[in-house]
Each structure stands twice: as C-alpha cells, then as structure tokens.
Amino acid sequence: MKATILYASMTGNDEEIANILISDFNQSGVATELKEIDEADVKDFDASDICIIVTYTYDDGDIPEEALDLYDDLDHYDLSNKIFGVCGSGDTCYGDFCMAVDKFEKRLLTTGAQKGADSVKIELYPEEEDKEKLMQFVQSIVNSAQTMLDKLQHN
Numbered sequence: 051m052k053a054t055i056l057y058a059s060m061t062g063n064d065e066e067i068a069n070i071l072i073s074d075f076n077q078s079g080v081a082t083e084l085k086e087i088d089e090a091d092v093k094d095f096d097a098s099d100i101c102i103i104v105t106y107t108y109d110d111g112d113i114p115e116e117a118l119d120l121y122d123d124l125d126h127y128d129l130s131n132k133i134f135g136v137c138g139s140g141d142t143c144y145g146d147f148c149m150a151v152d153k154f155e156k157r158l159l160t161t162g163a164q165k166g167a168d169s170v171k172i173e174l175y176p177e178e179e180d181k182e183k184l185m186q187f188v189q190s191i192v193n194s195a196q197t198m199l200d201k202l203q204h205n
C-alpha cells in the first residue's frame with residue numbers, strides 16, 4: 051500500500067502536518083511519498099492507493115496560488131480505485147476557516163476516488179489534540195484502503 055502526500059505551506063504549519071501524516075502512515079506500514087504542491091503533478095497520484103492533500107487557505111477562503119494548477123488538473127481526473135483524504139491549517143480569525151480544505155475535498159469527489167476519512171482542519175500549528183485527530187484520520191484512511199484493495203482482489 052502506498053500514500054502520496056502533496057502539500058502547500060507558506061509558513062510551515064502544513065509542512066508539519068504533512069510530516070506528522072508521514073510518520074503515522076509509516077507506523078501503519080504504509081509507504082509514503084511527499085511532494086510540495088508546486089512541484090507536483092496530478093500524475094503523482096497514479097501509482098498510489100492513497101491520495102492526500104494538505105493545504106493552507108489564503109485570502110478570502112482561497113486555494114493557495116501554487117496549488118491552483120493541481121486543483122484545475124484534478125477536475126474529473128480518473129482516480130477511481132483510490133482513497134483520498136484532505137487536511138490543512140487555517141486561522142479562525144478569517145471568515146472562511148480552512149475553506150481550501152473543503153474546496154479540495156469537493157474537487158477530489160469528481161475523480162471517482164473514495165473519501166477515506168472526514169477532512170481535518172487545524173488552527174495554525176498542530177498541537178497534541180490535533181496529532182490525535184491526524185492519527186485517527188490516517189487510521190480511517192488505511193482501513194478504507196485495505197477494504198478497497200481486498201475487494202479489488204476478489205473481483
């Protein structure tokens with residue numbers, strides 16, 4: 051089983067979230083690949099069972115500029131037989147808290163990939179309680195991916 055994590059981070063909060071996810075996936079025996087979103091291509095997801103986006107939110111609930119190409123390319127891209135998950139950091143001082151997370155979730159639903167866990171939204175830097183949520187997020191995704199792979203094997 052393999053997970054690819056694509057992340058956008060300006061001041062490091064989402065990079066830290068991505069690193070926590072890597073550690074959690076590795077603990078579950080899942081191989082991981084990590085890439086910054088501006089160096090990533092939608093094809094990076096092709097060889098993975100698990101597709102993860104980690105993103106901050108900018109301006110009025112916008113997707114970061116460096117994530118826009120990937121966001122566009124994901125539109126109806128075929129990611130069937132894959133599991134996805136989205137998480138990210140935001141700031142509740144802004145009206146549209148972590149809206150980029152919601153936007154990516156919606157976009158990934160157009161790809162045929164199956165949502166493996168509820169999206170996780172984190173206030174700025176991930177604290178202990180957030181780490182717990184991220185661990186549950188990864189567990190749920192790994193379980194969903196295992197179920198999907200078992201089904202595919204039996205078909």
Ligand SMILES: Cc1cc2nc3c(=O)[nH]c(=O)nc-3n(C[C@H](O)[C@H](O)[C@H](O)COP(=O)(O)O)c2cc1C
Pocket residue numbers: 058059060061062063064065106107108109110111112139140141142144145146147148149173174175
């Ligand atoms: C100009 C600006 C606009 C922002 N707009 C939003 C927003 O609309 N919603 C939100 O939840 N956070 C917003 N944020 C907060 C960032 O998403 C937050 O600081 C996040 O932790 C940054 O993640 P990073 O450290 O990975 O870059 C904004 C930050 C800046 C500087």
